[in-house]
Amino acid sequence: MLNRLKNIGLMTLAVSALTIGGLTSANAAGASAYPLKEYDWPHAGPFGMFDKPSLQRGLQVYKEVCASCHSLDMVAFRELKALGYNVDEIKAFAAEYEFPNGFDDEGEEKYRKGFPQDYFPAPYGNEEDARDANNGAFPPDFSLLGKSREHLSLFTPWNSIYGEDYIVGILNTYHEDAPEGVELPEGMNYNEAFSGNLIAMAPPLFDDIVEYADGTPATTEQMAKDVATFMYWAAEPKMEVRKKMGLKVIIFMSILTIMLYFVNKRVWRKIKKGDDIA
Ligand code: HEC
Incomplete structure (x- = not known):
């Protein structure tokens, strides 16, 4: 009974590792006669940023x-902010595009310049x-x-x-x-x-x-x-936000795991193996 309780922590860790593994894996496509050249992308890996x-x-x-x-x-043009552009640059970029904007009195299609929200x-x-x-x-x-x-x-x-x-x-x-x-x-x-x-x-x-x-x-x-x-x-x-959040979650979970380990030890301290606790 006690041993089982103590193992719950370990089992939870193992199950989460397997779940994460299962979620991120997918079957690879069939091998090609020409293997793709692999590059070192700066945004790859758990800490990579664009x-x-x-x-x-x-x-x-x-x-x-x-x-x-x-x-x-x-x-949308406004999302180009993530590429390092400021609001004025994005407005100027959007204004290079034209969008249909209803019809004039002669029935001809009218156009307007693009906005960041387009x-x-x-x-x-x-x-x-x-x-x-x-x-x-x-x-x-x-x-x-x-x-x-x-x-x-x-x-x-x-x-x-x-x-x-x-x-x-x-x-x-x-x-x-x-x-x-x-x-x-x-x-x-x-x-x-x-x-x-x-x-x-x-x-x-x-x-x-x-x-x-x-x-x-x-x-x-x-x-x-x-x-x-x-x-x-x-x-x-949202890759960068996701990775930063992931790192915070892992740090938090590690600290929590250590704390729970000691809490668990303390709570069960007085009970010896084989005691009837029902
Ligand atoms: C003249 C038109 C044209 C231009 C310009 C063009 N493409 Fe394409 N692209 C196509 C067509 C048509 C297909 C579909 C090919 C097929 O199904 O055989 C395609 C397919 C692709 C695919 C494969 C998609 C898949 O289904 O896996 C990629 C990747 C791609 N294009 C990237 C680009 C990039 C990047 C550029 C700019 C540097 C570009 N294309 C410029 C017409 C174009």
């Missing part, structure tokens, strides 16, 4: 290159238009893509696929020609990271396709890493 200059560069790549095909429906406008009105413009393929929305292509495997971490590595993989591993024996249908491109290796998106990045405001050399790999960081932030904007 690299703000990289986020800003990623926003620039998204705006100047990807936004003509990919929407970013769930991000969301990034989509490049196409609907999925049909998007497919018409892209050879029948649909450019997915970027809001959650960074997370949705991620497969984390806690017990077999070597099988994990990180969303950012996947995005860099897509952008950085186009082949000019398909390998021998693979037929490349019209409008398709050969890509190492995409499932099935045939992707309808033409390579969107070339060296120096953008000129970075901060002077960083715009190599394809650099732009891919920056836009992947930006997309990861878009998919998990």
Whole structure:
């Protein structure tokens, strides 16, 4: 009886560890013939925080290159504060966009400038238009893509696929020609990271396709890493808050565990093994 009570603490710890393990693990996707290159992301790990200059560069790549095909429906301009911009900069950024604003007396559509509370406008009105413009393929929305292509495997971490590595993989591993024996249908491109290796998106990045405001050399790999960081932030904007809170909770729980251990010892101090306490 007593031994059992004493073990409750240990059992609770073990059960929580298993639950956390179970919640964070998911089955890894099937192994590919081309393993993804793995990068050291500054925001990875329990204490990792976003690299703000990289986020800003990623926003620039998204705006100047990807936004003509990919929407970013769930991000409002005001949220760019997290990238290190101040209110005036965000107002100026939003004002570069135009939004439909009713009709004038002649029945013509009117437009107004964007405000910080507006969301990034989509490049196409609907999925049909998007497919018409892209050879029948649909450019997915970027809001959650960074997370949705991620497969984390806690017990077999070597099988994990990180969303950012996947995005860099897509952008950085186009082949000019398909390998021998693979037929490349019209409008398709050969890509190492995409499932099935045939992707309808033409390579969107070339060296120096953008000129970075901060002077960083715009190599394809650099732009891919920056836009992947930006997309990861878009998919998990509260990551930093979550990690800071997690750390506080763990510190609190550790102190509480130590205190409870001594409380437990004190409460049961006078009872010896084998005593009848019913
Ligand atoms: C000319 C239009 C166009 C541009 C510009 C473009 N894409 Fe795409 N993208 C597509 C289409 C279409 C698909 C869907 C491909 C398919 O299903 O075969 C796609 C697919 C993707 C995928 C794979 C999504 C998945 O389902 O796993 C990623 C990642 C991606 N694009 C990232 C980008 C990034 C980052 C940029 C900017 C640097 C960009 N794209 C620019 C049209 C575009």
